[in-house]
Amino acid sequence: MSFAGVSLVGDGEAVGHAINVSAASGYHLLVVNRYSHIKATTPNGGKVVSLPFTVGGHRWRISCYPNGDRSDCADSVSLYFRLDENAVEGLKVQYGFSFIDELEKQDSTYIRAKEADNFSSSHPSWGYRNFMKRDALEKSKHLKDDCFTIRCDVAIATTVDLHIKVPPSSIKQHISDLFLSEEGTDVTFMVSGQKFAAHRCVLAARSVVFKAELLGSMKEGTVASVIDVEDMEAKVFRPCLTLFTPTRCPRWR
Incomplete structure (x- = not known):
């Protein structure tokens, strides 16, 4: 996986550095700093958003809802991966979220084993409404010094023509x-x-x-x-x- 940059959110707009990755796979880091402040000032349905980054020739963003994206998941952190451009034709994409220290979930074979989702202009966003319960996050090792880092791995699913013309039997x-x-x-x-x-x-x-x-x-x-x-x-x-x-x-x- 190629490194596609890092976004830091804490107070106001995201800052950091986004890298354009032309390869079909890559990852971007979303660092949520001053988590307690963001949780207190962001209502249910509110979000913090990464910088736009490019993987496989397409532009993407990560959205984090510290108090859930809907009322029925207000006790959870919601995470979404979003296509940040118009795409008439759907893109088959395999993606995965993990905390920065969850190395086993960041292996390319682990990401490639996931079912691909279809991203398009009509359905640009996929993710996890209940990525993690907020109280579980706050008690976990992933939250350190009021900060946690999410890694988003992306793999553009490519189709390979496996049709082989078989010559007549001799x-x-x-x-x-x-x-x-x-x-x-x-x-x-x-x-x-x-x-x-x-x-x-x-x-x-x-x-x-x-x-x-x-x-x-x-x-x-x-x-x-x-x-x-x-x-x-x-x-x-x-x-x-x-x-x-x-x-x-x-x-x-």
């Missing part, structure tokens, strides 16, 4: 080439004194008869490497053998 041609080359053959048929080499697994895959003959006996260790075929001529057996091999072999006469 397995038939490959098996045909293997059959014609006789490479790797492991069984031989002897027909009328002529030998025909073949691949046991190909024949077994194409014929239940060959499967029972070649693989069934293999389990018992009794299969022969040369099988005699009787009562058939070689010129008849060869085209029969090619029928069980998905090849593009020429016709045999």
Whole structure:
């Protein structure tokens, strides 16, 4: 995550330094100073706002409501992440708020695992109405010297075209080439004194008869490497053998 600057709010407008981050991910720090004063002077629905900062080519702000953004969460601190520009098309964004010392929530894999929200001109703001109960914050280690720091991590969700054009299968041609080359053959048929080499697994895959003959006996260790075929001529057996091999072999006469 790239550092996108820091905003300090305490009394009046935010000050600090915002950094324009062109990368698709980054983080900005919101330092809430003089928390007791802000809580006492900001009514329910009132907020303090960060400086505008840029991540992924878009401008953003962080809004903190110390007394909640609505009456039904007046006992909580509300946090919102806001798109600070007009965007006709929605932006899919993953974001997360954490206190500066919550390192486990600031890992990029943690942010990327979050569900992306859709930011647009019609819905520019997303966040947490009940980010933390105010009394819990005031008793926590996160509030030190009347100050706490929120880190907002941002990742612009990118879409990747995973459609891959798969070429036509050439397995038939490959098996045909293997059959014609006789490479790797492991069984031989002897027909009328002529030998025909073949691949046991190909024949077994194409014929239940060959499967029972070649693989069934293999389990018992009794299969022969040369099988005699009787009562058939070689010129008849060869085209029969090619029928069980998905090849593009020429016709045999």
